[in-house]
Amino acid sequence: MSVNTQQQGSPVVEVRNLVTYYGTRKILDDISMNVCEGEIMVIMGGSGSGKSTLLRYMLGLHRPDEGEVRLFGRDISRLGGREWQEVRRRIGVAFQGGALFNSMTVGENVRLPLREHTRLDENTMRIMSRMKLEVVNLSGFEHLMPAQLSGGMVKRAALARALVMDPEILFFDEPSAGLDPVVAADLDKLILRIRDATRVAIVVVTHELESAFEIADRITVLDRGRILMIGTVDEVRNSDNARVRNLLSRTSEDIEVDAEDYLQRLTEGAD
Amino acid sequence: MYPVEEKQGFSVVCLHGEVDLSNSPEARRTILNCLKKLRHVMVDLSAVEYIDSSGVASLVEGFQYARSNNLEFGLIGVSEAAMGVLRLARLDQVFHIYPSLDDRLGNGSRG
Amino acid sequence: MAAGVERHNGPQRLIEGVGRRFVAGVEEFGYGGTLLVESLFWLLLGRWFRQPVRLPAVAEEMMSIGVRAIPVLVILAFANGAMMAMQGIYTLRDFGAESHVVPGIAMSVVREFGVLIAGIVVAGRSGSAIAARIGTMQMAQEVDALRVMGISPVRYLVAPVLAAMLLMMPALTVLANCLAIVGGGVFSVMELHIGWVTYFDRVLAVLSSDDIAQGMIKSLVFGVLITLVATANGFSASGGAEGLGRATTRSVVLCISAIVVADMIFTFFLSR
Numbered sequence: 001m002s003v004n005t006q007q008q009g010s011p012v013v014e015v016r017n018l019v020t021y022y023g024t025r026k027i028l029d030d031i032s033m034n035v036c037e038g039e040i041m042v043i044m045g046g047s048g049s050g051k052s053t054l055l056r057y058m059l060g061l062h063r064p065d066e067g068e069v070r071l072f073g074r075d076i077s078r079l080g081g082r083e084w085q086e087v088r089r090r091i092g093v094a095f096q097g098g099a100l101f102n103s104m105t106v107g108e109n110v111r112l113p114l115r116e117h118t119r120l121d122e123n124t125m126r127i128m129s130r131m132k133l134e135v136v137n138l139s140g141f142e143h144l145m146p147a148q149l150s151g152g153m154v155k156r157a158a159l160a161r162a163l164v165m166d167p168e169i170l171f172f173d174e175p176s177a178g179l180d181p182v183v184a185a186d187l188d189k190l191i192l193r194i195r196d197a198t199r200v201a202i203v204v205v206t207h208e209l210e211s212a213f214e215i216a217d218r219i220t221v222l223d224r225g226r227i228l229m230i231g232t233v234d235e236v237r238n239s240d241n242a243r244v245r246n247l248l249s250r251t252s253e254d255i256e257v258d259a260e261d262y263l264q265r266l267t268e269g270a271d
Numbered sequence: 272m273y274p275v276e277e278k279q280g281f282s283v284v285c286l287h288g289e290v291d292l293s294n295s296p297e298a299r300r301t302i303l304n305c306l307k308k309l310r311h312v313m314v315d316l317s318a319v320e321y322i323d324s325s326g327v328a329s330l331v332e333g334f335q336y337a338r339s340n341n342l343e344f345g346l347i348g349v350s351e352a353a354m355g356v357l358r359l360a361r362l363d364q365v366f367h368i369y370p371s372l373d374d375r376l377g378n379g380s381r382g
Numbered sequence: 383m384a385a386g387v388e389r390h391n392g393p394q395r396l397i398e399g400v401g402r403r404f405v406a407g408v409e410e411f412g413y414g415g416t417l418l419v420e421s422l423f424w425l426l427l428g429r430w431f432r433q434p435v436r437l438p439a440v441a442e443e444m445m446s447i448g449v450r451a452i453p454v455l456v457i458l459a460f461a462n463g464a465m466m467a468m469q470g471i472y473t474l475r476d477f478g479a480e481s482h483v484v485p486g487i488a489m490s491v492v493r494e495f496g497v498l499i500a501g502i503v504v505a506g507r508s509g510s511a512i513a514a515r516i517g518t519m520q521m522a523q524e525v526d527a528l529r530v531m532g533i534s535p536v537r538y539l540v541a542p543v544l545a546a547m548l549l550m551m552p553a554l555t556v557l558a559n560c561l562a563i564v565g566g567g568v569f570s571v572m573e574l575h576i577g578w579v580t581y582f583d584r585v586l587a588v589l590s591s592d593d594i595a596q597g598m599i600k601s602l603v604f605g606v607l608i609t610l611v612a613t614a615n616g617f618s619a620s621g622g623a624e625g626l627g628r629a630t631t632r633s634v635v636l637c638i639s640a641i642v643v644a645d646m647i648f649t650f651f652l653s654r
Contacts, residue, residue: 059530088532099527101519113531116433118292120325124299127328131360166291166323197359 009037010073012169012201013058017067020057027053029225031067035169038199040191042212045222046247051205052096054222055173058203059093060084071169089117092162096173098154100146100161106133107142110161117165132160136190152183156190163194170194170202176211188214209248213237221247273301279376281343282310287318290326299329306336306344313372317348327356334366347371414610417536421544421609424537433534439542440549447508447543448550452557455503459558462495463487463565471573480574484581485588487566492589493653496559497597498645500551501604505637509612512543513633516616517626525617540613547605555601596652600645607640 011034018031028050035041045051056062057069060076068075071087079087100109110129114120120128133139136156146154155175162170175191176184188211195202206212212219212233219236221228221244228243229236236244276283282305286298305312314330316322330346337344345367349357357363369375428434470483516539519525528535567581576584612633619629 056526059526061526061529085532088530091530093527093530095523095527097522099523101524101527112533116531116533118325120292120296120328121299123332124295124325124328127331128324131324131328131331131362134360164324166325194359197355199355 009039011036012072013041013203014070014073015054015058015067016070018054018057018064018069019066020053020062021065022053027225028057031222031225031227033220033227033230035201035203037168037201038195039217040195040202040204040215042216042219043203043205043222044207044209044212044219044247046207048224049222050225051207051222052173055171055203055205059091059171089113089165090167091169091171092165092167093171094155094158094162094173094175096177098146098158100154100157102146105143105145106138106149106157109146109157110142110164113161113165129160129164132164133157135163135194136160137186152179152187155179155187159187159190166198166200168200170200172202172204174206175204176206176208181210184208184211185214191215223247273298275301275305277310278372280311281313281372281375282308283313283315283347283372285315285318286322286326289320290322290329292323292325295323295325295329298326299332302329302333303336306333306340306342309340309342311343312337313345313347313369313375315347315372316350316353319350319353322353322356324356324360327360327362330366331362343367345369345375347375410614414614417540417610417613418544418606420534420536421541424534424541425545428537428541433537435537435541435545439538440545443542443546444550446511447504447546448554451503451507451550451554454507455500455554455558456561458503459496459499459561460565462499463491463562463567464569466490466495466562467566467569467573471570483574484566484570484584487570488563488585488588489593491562491566492559492593493596494645494649496562497555497600497604498641499562500554500558500601501608501641501645502638504547504551504554504604505608505641506634508543508547509608509634509637510630512609512612513616513619514626514630516613517619517629520617520619521622521626535617539616540609543613544606544609547609548602551601551605552598555597559597596648600648603644603648604641607644608637611636611640 013035015031015033018028019026020028031050031054033041043051043054057064058071060069060071063077068077070076072090074083074087076084076087100106101112104112107126107129110132111125114125114128118125130139130142133142136159138153138156138160141149141153141157146157149157159172159175162172172191175187179187191202191204192215194200202215204212204215216233218230218232220230221236223243228241228247229239231239237248239245239248273287274285276285284298284301284305290298302312302314312333314333319326334344336342347369348371349368354363357366367375424433424435466487467483470486471480474480474483474486516525519539525535525539528538563585567578567585570576571578571581615629615633615636619626621628
C-alpha cells in the first residue's frame with residue numbers, strides 16, 4: 001500500500017495552519033496537511049492527541065480560531081448556506097458510534113440523505129440504499145432498528161449511509177474502535193475495496209496501528225495537538241522520531257517534565 | 272433525452288457523459304419507456320464517463336422490469352469506471368454484460 | 383495565601399460569578415430566540431427552499447405532545463375544577479355569597495387555570511421527553527450527523543415540535559377548560575341544589591370571547607416557551623447519562639417556571 005502518492009491528483013481536503021482552542025486551552029496547534037483524490041489518509045494519534053477535534057474542524061462543525069480548512073478548494077468557513085449545502089452533498093461521514101437515528105430502520109437511515117437532498121423516485125432510492133447495504137454486507141438487515149444491530153453492523157450501516165450519495169470524500173471516525181480484531185480487519189478490507197472501486201478520498205481517524213498500516217496511503221501522526229509527521233506507511237514505520245517510535249511501540253512514554261510548566265499546571269488558579 | 276437506436280430487434284439506449292443524481296431520472300425514464308413498449312433493451316455505456324449509484328439503480332430497475340415482463344436487458348460497452356461501481360455492489364454478477372451488441376448476437380438468443 | 387488577597391477576592395469572585403451567570407443567561411435567552419426564528423423560518427419557508435418540515439414528524443409530535451397527554455389532563459383539569467368549587471363554596475358560604483361561585487369558577491378556569499394546567503401537563507411530559515430525546519441524539523453525534531448531511535437540526539428536530547405545540551396547546555386548553563368546568567359543576571350542582579342547565583347557563587352568561595381569547599393566546603405562548611426551553615436544554619446536554627439526567631430535570635423545572643412567570647406577566651397586563 002506504500003505507493004508514492006504525493007502527486008496522486010489534486011488535494012480535496014486542505015488544512016492550513018489550523019489553530020483551535022477549547023476555552024483557553026490550545027487543542028490543535030498549527031496543523032497543516034492535505035488529502036488528495038483517491039487517497040486514504042489516516043490520522044493517527046493517542047487519546048487526547050486532538051485527532052477527533054481535527055476531524056470535527058474538517059467537517060465544519062466548528063469554526064477555526066486561526067487558519068483555514070478547505071474542502072474542494074473552498075474555505076469552508078466562508079461558504080454561504082447554498083454553497084455549504086453543495087459541498088456537504090459531496091462528503092460522507094461515518095461517525096464513531098454510528099450516529100444512526102434510533103427512530104428509523106436501518107434502510108430509512110441509509111435513505112435519509114437521498115430523501116432530503118434528491119427528488120429521485122422512491123423505487124430508485126430503495127434500490128440505491130439496498131445497493132449500499134450490499135456493499136457493506138448488510139443485505140437483509142434493512143428493516144431492523146439500529147438498536148438491534150451489533151457494534152460492527154452499526155459501523156457498517158453508518159458507512160452505507162455515508163456512501164449513499166456517492167461522496168467524493170469519505171470521513172470515517174475510529175472504524176475499528178470497540179470491535180473484535182476479525183470484524184475490524186473486515187472493515188479495513190471494505191474500506192480498501194470502496195476506495196479501489198470509486199476513487200473516493202478517504203480520511204480515517206484511528207488510534208489502531210494495525211488498521212492504520214493496513215489501509216493507509218499516507219499517515220498523519222498527531223501528538224498533543226501537533227503534527228509529528230506526515231508520511232507513507234513505510235516512512236512512519238521507519239521513522240527515527242522518538243515520539244513516533246514511542247507511539248508505535250506503545251510504550252507509555254516517559255513524560256518529559258518541563259519543571260516550570262509542570263509547577264504552573266499544578267498551582268494555577270490556586271490561591 | 273438519451274438517444275435510442277433500434278438495432279436487430281433491440282432498443283439500444285445510449286447513455287453518455289456523467290450519469291448522476293441530476294440526470295439519472297432521465298435515464299430511468301428512457302429505459303423504462305423502451306421496456307414498456309415491450310422492446311428488448313441494451314444499454315450502451317461506452318460513452319459514459321461516470322455513473323453513480325442513482326444511475327446504476329436505474330439500470331437495476333430496468334433489469335427488474337425486463338425480467339418480470341420476459342424481456343431481455345443487457346449492458347454493452349461497460350467502461351472500466353462503470354465496471355468498478357458495478358463490481359463494488361457485486362452487480363457485475365447480476366447483469367448480462369457484453370462487449371458490444373454484436374457479441375450479444377453472436378452469443379445466440381437469451382432471455 | 384495572604385489574608386488581604388482573600389478578603390479582596392471574596393466579593394470580586396461573587397461579582398464575577400454573578401456576571402458569568404448573567405452572561406450565560408442572556409446567551410441562553412438569545413439562543414432560544416434564534417431557535418424560534420429559525421424554526422419559524424423553516425415552517426414558513428422550508429418548502430420554498432425544498433427543505434420542508436415533514437408533516438409525518440409533526441403528526442408524530444402532535445400525538446406524543448397532545449393526544450397522549452389527554453388522560454392526565456382530564457384527571458387534573460377535572461380535579462382542579464372540583465377543588466375550586468369546594469373551596470369557593472365553603473369560603474363564600476360564610477359571606478352568604480355562594481351564588482357567586484359559578485361565575486368565579488368560569489372566569490378563573492377560562493382565563494387562568496385551564497391553560498395553566500394544560501401548560502404544566504405538557505411541560506412535565508414533553509419538556510422532559512423532548513430534552514431527553516435531543517440530548518441523547520446530541521451525545522450520540524446524531525445532531526452532528528444531521529449537520530454534516532446538510533439537514534438543519536432545527537428544521538428536523540425543533541420545527542416539528544414547535545408546530546405541534548402551536549396546534550395542540552390551544553386544543554388541550556379548550557379540553558382543560560371544559561373538564562374543569564364540568565368538574566366544578568359536579569360539586570356545585572350537589573351543594574347549591576341547582577340543575578346542570580342552570581349551572582351551564584350561569585357559566586356561559588359570564589364568559590366573553592375576550593376571556594377565551596386570553597386563554598388561547600397564553601396557550602400559544604406557553605407552547606413556544608416549552609419548545610424553546612426543552613430543545614435548548616437538549617442541544618446543550620453533555621456528559622453522559624448523568625448529564626442527560628441533569629438536562630432533563632433542568633428542562634422540566636425551567637419549562638414550568640417559564641410558564642408560571644409568563645402567566646403572571648400576562649395576567650398583570652391583560653386583567654387591567
